[in-house]
Amino acid sequence: MKSYRKELFFQVPTRRAFINITSQIETCLKESGIIEGFVLVNAMHITASVFINDDEPGLHSDYDNWLEHLAPHEPTNRYQHNLTGEDNADAHLKRQVMGREVVVAITEGHLDFGPWEQIFYGEFDGRRRKRVLVKIIGE
Amino acid sequence: MKSYRKELFFQVPTRRAFINITSQIETCLKESGIIEGFVLVNAMHITASVFINDDEPGLHSDYDNWLEHLAPHEPTNRYQHNLTGEDNADAHLKRQVMGREVVVAITEGHLDFGPWEQIFYGEFDGRRRKRVLVKIIGE
Amino acid sequence: MKSYRKELFFQVPTRRAFINITSQIETCLKESGIIEGFVLVNAMHITASVFINDDEPGLHSDYDNWLEHLAPHEPTNRYQHNLTGEDNADAHLKRQVMGREVVVAITEGHLDFGPWEQIFYGEFDGRRRKRVLVKIIGE
Numbered sequence: 327m328k329s330y331r332k333e334l335f336f337q338v339p340t341r342r343a344f345i346n347i348t349s350q351i352e353t354c355l356k357e358s359g360i361i362e363g364f365v366l367v368n369a370m371h372i373t374a375s376v377f378i379n380d381d382e383p384g385l386h387s388d389y390d391n392w393l394e395h396l397a398p399h400e401p402t403n404r405y406q407h408n409l410t411g412e413d414n415a416d417a418h419l420k421r422q423v424m425g426r427e428v429v430v431a432i433t434e435g436h437l438d439f440g441p442w443e444q445i446f447y448g449e450f451d452g453r454r455r456k457r458v459l460v461k462i463i464g465e
Numbered sequence: 466m467k468s469y470r471k472e473l474f475f476q477v478p479t480r481r482a483f484i485n486i487t488s489q490i491e492t493c494l495k496e497s498g499i500i501e502g503f504v505l506v507n508a509m510h511i512t513a514s515v516f517i518n519d520d521e522p523g524l525h526s527d528y529d530n531w532l533e534h535l536a537p538h539e540p541t542n543r544y545q546h547n548l549t550g551e552d553n554a555d556a557h558l559k560r561q562v563m564g565r566e567v568v569v570a571i572t573e574g575h576l577d578f579g580p581w582e583q584i585f586y587g588e589f590d591g592r593r594r595k596r597v598l599v600k601i602i603g604e
Numbered sequence: 605m606k607s608y609r610k611e612l613f614f615q616v617p618t619r620r621a622f623i624n625i626t627s628q629i630e631t632c633l634k635e636s637g638i639i640e641g642f643v644l645v646n647a648m649h650i651t652a653s654v655f656i657n658d659d660e661p662g663l664h665s666d667y668d669n670w671l672e673h674l675a676p677h678e679p680t681n682r683y684q685h686n687l688t689g690e691d692n693a694d695a696h697l698k699r700q701v702m703g704r705e706v707v708v709a710i711t712e713g714h715l716d717f718g719p720w721e722q723i724f725y726g727e728f729d730g731r732r733r734k735r736v737l738v739k740i741i742g743e
Binding site: 502563572582602 | 607688
């Protein structure tokens with residue numbers, strides 16, 4: 327069994343953003359030399375997400391509006407977590423809806439994807455340097 | 466390390482449905498000959514889900530009502546994604562709540578499940594042919 | 605490839621609770637002797653969750669309030685599942701938001717975590733004995 331590990335770094339200038347990281351994961355896969363196995367891609371921070379969906383700007387706007395409806399940022403004092411001095415409790419909630427991680431099959435050296443699957447980094451508390459972990463196991 | 470891959474196909478006549486696919490995954494596991502490892506089961510389409518829960522029709526009706534409350538299908542013009550000509554933005558949102566994928570342990574040649582765990586395909590934009598990927602790694 | 609399996613048991617005296625199980629997973633990892641691979645940690649019951657987030661009591665209170673808002677326990681007759689004699693339909697919904705499982709990378713014999721990542725058992729229908737599965741594969 328072979329294994330491969332890499333960290334990807336993101337510094338988003340806004341509080342929230344969705345970034346397509348599919349090509350970066352494909353580069354990792356090539357570097358790994360692994361042709362059959364699984365790749366795990368996860369946010370290393372608990373106010374961010376890695377998820378798979380469509381690369382369509384209207385949909386990303388819909389996600390942003392929907393998450394803000396489900397877990398509003400303001401008023402920040404509605405959340406007990408923010409009594410610690412943080413203002414990002416909503417980001418911890420939004421991340422649970424979108425998920426921490428994805429596991430993707432690797433087949434014949436490629437991400438084994440359906441026609442529209444793309445991997446995204448979802449940032450819900452940006453404006454600082456944060457990390458995503460890419461770990462591949464297989465042979 | 467051994468690996469196994471199969472696609473399952475679904476054509477649901479309605480917009481939404483939940484289908485128990487546990488026995489199909491067990492068949493894949495037997496075909497693979499793998500006795501210790503992980504199986505990844507994921508929707509290959511971004512308006513569908515694979516999840517684990519209870520095979521109880523009342524609960525499935527509750528899920529359907531609850532998801533429609535969280536992310537209503539109509540009015541379709543509430544979603545920017547639908548400006549592309551689609552009417553399935555709600556399906557992209559519902560799928561995030563229910564999840565894209567499950568990873569299940571394989572122990573002594575069986576799905577290593579608790580007493581009520583069953584694997585479901587969750588369709589949120591049906592009436593066309595769609596796929597689920599089953600990938601098993603182990604030995 | 606090596607594999608390791610263990611069940612963890614929980615009997616929560618309340619209906620709902622969040623329990624930090626990170627140190628128990630680290631103990632499993634040491635017992636396994638695996639230094640590179642993946643660990644899968646999943647609830648074996650369908651009204652409970654395993655998820656990764658922050659070990660901060662205010663945030664846990666926020667999660668509890670938020671989940672109760674998204675999927676209220678009462679009135680119990682709002683859910684068809686409860687016509688079976690159960691009163692836990694809300695727990696099946698809450699568990700979908702928080703997720704069934706996590707997959708964590710193992711690197712150099714450690715859980716490959718960001719600065720604040722901790723693993724939690726999320727109970728939504730407690731007051732009885734329930735299980736979590738820990739399965740590790742790697743080498």
